[in-house]
Amino acid sequence: QQQVKQSPQSLIVQKGGISIINCAYENTAFDYFPWYQQFPGKGPALLIAIRPDVSEKKEGRFTISFNKSAKQFSLHIMDSQPGDSATYFCAASSGTYKYIFGTGTRLKVLA
Amino acid sequence: SAVISQKPSRDICQRGTSLTIQCQVDSQVTMMFWYRQQPGQSLTLIATANQGSEATYESGFVIDKFPISRPNLTFSTLTVSNMSPEDSSIYLCSVRGTGGEKLFFGSGTQLSVL
Numbered sequence: 727q728q729q730v731k732q733s734p735q736s737l738i739v740q741k742g743g744i745s746i747i748n749c750a751y752e753n754t755a756f757d758y759f760p761w762y763q764q765f766p767g768k769g770p771a772l773l774i775a776i777r778p779d780v781s782e783k784k785e786g787r788f789t790i791s792f793n794k795s796a797k798q799f800s801l802h803i804m805d806s807q808p809g810d811s812a813t814y815f816c817a818a819s820s821g822t823y824k825y826i827f828g829t830g831t832r833l834k835v836l837a
Numbered sequence: 838s839a840v841i842s843q844k845p846s847r848d849i850c851q852r853g854t855s856l857t858i859q860c861q862v863d864s865q866v867t868m869m870f871w872y873r874q875q876p877g878q879s880l881t882l883i884a885t886a887n888q889g890s891e892a893t894y895e896s897g898f899v900i901d902k903f904p905i906s907r908p909n910l911t912f913s914t915l916t917v918s919n920m921s922p923e924d925s926s927i928y929l930c931s932v933r934g935t936g937g938e939k940l941f942f943g944s945g946t947q948l949s950v951l
Contacts, residue, residue: 758938769841769929769942770880815879817940823868823933825940827880 728753730818732828739835745803747831749816752797756818760825761790761801764813773814774801806835839864843930843943850920850950857916858946860930865910871903874927874945883928886913920950 731750739745749759760775776783776790776799783790789802803810816828840863850856860869871883883903884894892905906914917924930943 760939762942767846767944767947769843769931769944772939772941775939819938823870823885824882825880829879830877 728826730816730826730828732816732831734831735829736832737834739806739833741806741808741835741837743806743835745806745810745833745835746800747814747816747833748798748800749818749828750796750798751818751826753818753820753826754797755820756826757821758819759790759792759799760817760819761788762815762817762827764815764830770815803833806833808835808837811835838939839866839932839934839941841930841932841941841943843946845946846944847947848949850948852921852950854920855916855918856920856948857914858928858930860913860915860943862911862932864935866932867910868933869907869913870931870940871905871913871915872929872931872942874929876926880929883915917948920948922950924948925950 733748761773762770763773764770774785774788776792778794787804792799811834814831817825819825842861844859869886872880874880882895883898884892886892886905886907888907888910904916927945927947929945
């Protein structure tokens, strides 16, 4: 119940394309869903986050879509750029300090 | 946001030795967190370090293997003791932002055990 399942494990997208990463959770007590971006040799950096009271949140080229009934949320990267090549982690928390992280998606955007 | 300095950034160690990782934050924080990221894996919480009290360890992690110090509100150390090759991972320090929910990470310590 504490797991967050993330897919795909890896993703290759052409420059200018849309990258989509999906996550699913079981615990309905989760109420905060962040996405993190991690470049090699760096720690994860918060990219965008959403609460379950909204179905979508957009910040620049990054959009989170949230489906509460399906217990799924996804990250969309519009107009993907080679600089977006990184590993992306979804996560969930329930108001405590504990985050449950997905297994990560390694994104490669081809120039 | 919080600026977190972590060192060393990487190290190569021999089996059976210990390594202490330092984490310095640019502001006072109540809780500091230590995560492990094994190669190609997700982030796993090792323990939560509170100033003035014993660290709280997650299931599967014990104080004898991962002793933690938290001498003040801006600093913590994690020691990886009696290392084996299975301890080869990235170790990350993190803190919550002033808003309470956002989690910020240091740049990590990449540990290789031979």
